[in-house]
Amino acid sequence: MQHGTGNNESLMQQIKKIKQEKNALILAHYYQPDEIQEMADFIGDSLGLSQQAADTNADVIVFCGVHFMAESAAILCPDKLVLLPEPTAGCPMADMAGGEALRKMKDQYPKAAVVCYINSSAEVKAESDICCTSANAVKVVQSLTDYEQVIFVPDRNLGHYVSRFTEKEIILWEGFCPTHDQLKPEEIAAAKSQYPDAPILVHPEAPPSVVDMTEHVFSTSGMLKYVKETNHANYIIVTEKGIKYQLKKDNPDKHFWFPSERLVCRDMKLTTLDKVFNALETLSPQITVSSDIRMKAIQSLNRMLAIGRESKN
Numbered sequence: 001m002q003h004g005t006g007n008n009e010s011l012m013q014q015i016k017k018i019k020q021e022k023n024a025l026i027l028a029h030y031y032q033p034d035e036i037q038e039m040a041d042f043i044g045d046s047l048g049l050s051q052q053a054a055d056t057n058a059d060v061i062v063f064c065g066v067h068f069m070a071e072s073a074a075i076l077c078p079d080k081l082v083l084l085p086e087p088t089a090g091c092p093m094a095d096m097a098g099g100e101a102l103r104k105m106k107d108q109y110p111k112a113a114v115v116c117y118i119n120s121s122a123e124v125k126a127e128s129d130i131c132c133t134s135a136n137a138v139k140v141v142q143s144l145t146d147y148e149q150v151i152f153v154p155d156r157n158l159g160h161y162v163s164r165f166t167e168k169e170i171i172l173w174e175g176f177c178p179t180h181d182q183l184k185p186e187e188i189a190a191a192k193s194q195y196p197d198a199p200i201l202v203h204p205e206a207p208p209s210v211v212d213m214t215e216h217v218f219s220t221s222g223m224l225k226y227v228k229e230t231n232h233a234n235y236i237i238v239t240e241k242g243i244k245y246q247l248k249k250d251n252p253d254k255h256f257w258f259p260s261e262r263l264v265c266r267d268m269k270l271t272t273l274d275k276v277f278n279a280l281e282t283l284s285p286q287i288t289v290s291s292d293i294r295m296k297a298i299q300s301l302n303r304m305l306a307i308g309r310e311s312k313n
């Protein structure tokens, strides 16, 4: 069914109705378009969404995000139908690491533990000892007390950030997020000169030269928490612009400035209300993971979730 774009309100009502009929849960990442976040049952970062997927009683999970996220939900919930409304929504960073190349690196460093950022394929997760997100990466690496070397895949910038908090040797994969990696220190400095009192909040996917400009380095959920708990009029936000929806919702009187117009992830913006409705109506496109990959990948995800839960208590 195709819908006009003018009537989001009625489309949201239809989604609500069909969602109940199919016992579905709609998850959306903070980088999704505003109307998708408004309609979702749960909005979160990769860790929060993984936890929701693992805990839900719904029969169907509609994942408004990119491919690796829906794949993680399929790994954690093999008995559920996991739908990705736009099947071409991928993550260029996740695509920078493959199972074959990682196996070669493991041969090169046989004593190293492998930590994979959740922004990776199921095959890469299956080759890894433990998964992490930007919210718990430091904690995950510190938990590997039996290892002196860690292969960190695929984000070199997050891996570099983690290396600041450990004595372990961190072997970096040459992957990066095109949205965050392109940022230049001059752009942050220009925003700071315009809003000198605003704290700079930076996502660790940004290059080290940008991370060096602040002590406030946070995952998306970390940024949201920091803004809620502090009382500035202005904040400089160095991550994908979709987060502004939740920042404004939580803090209507505060102002958020993004230092670059390019802080937009093209793949995250491919989800539309039409596509969500169509996914629910047709119960497709479905994301599946073969059982041999799933059996291995789930171990790295479960090890991470155990750490995530510990850190919340």
Ligand code: SF4
Pocket: 031, 066, 090, 091, 092, 093, 094, 119, 177, 178, 179, 180, 240, 265, 266, 267, 268
């Ligand atoms: S923002 Fe970057 S890491 Fe996140 S999905 Fe887009 S390309 Fe991948």
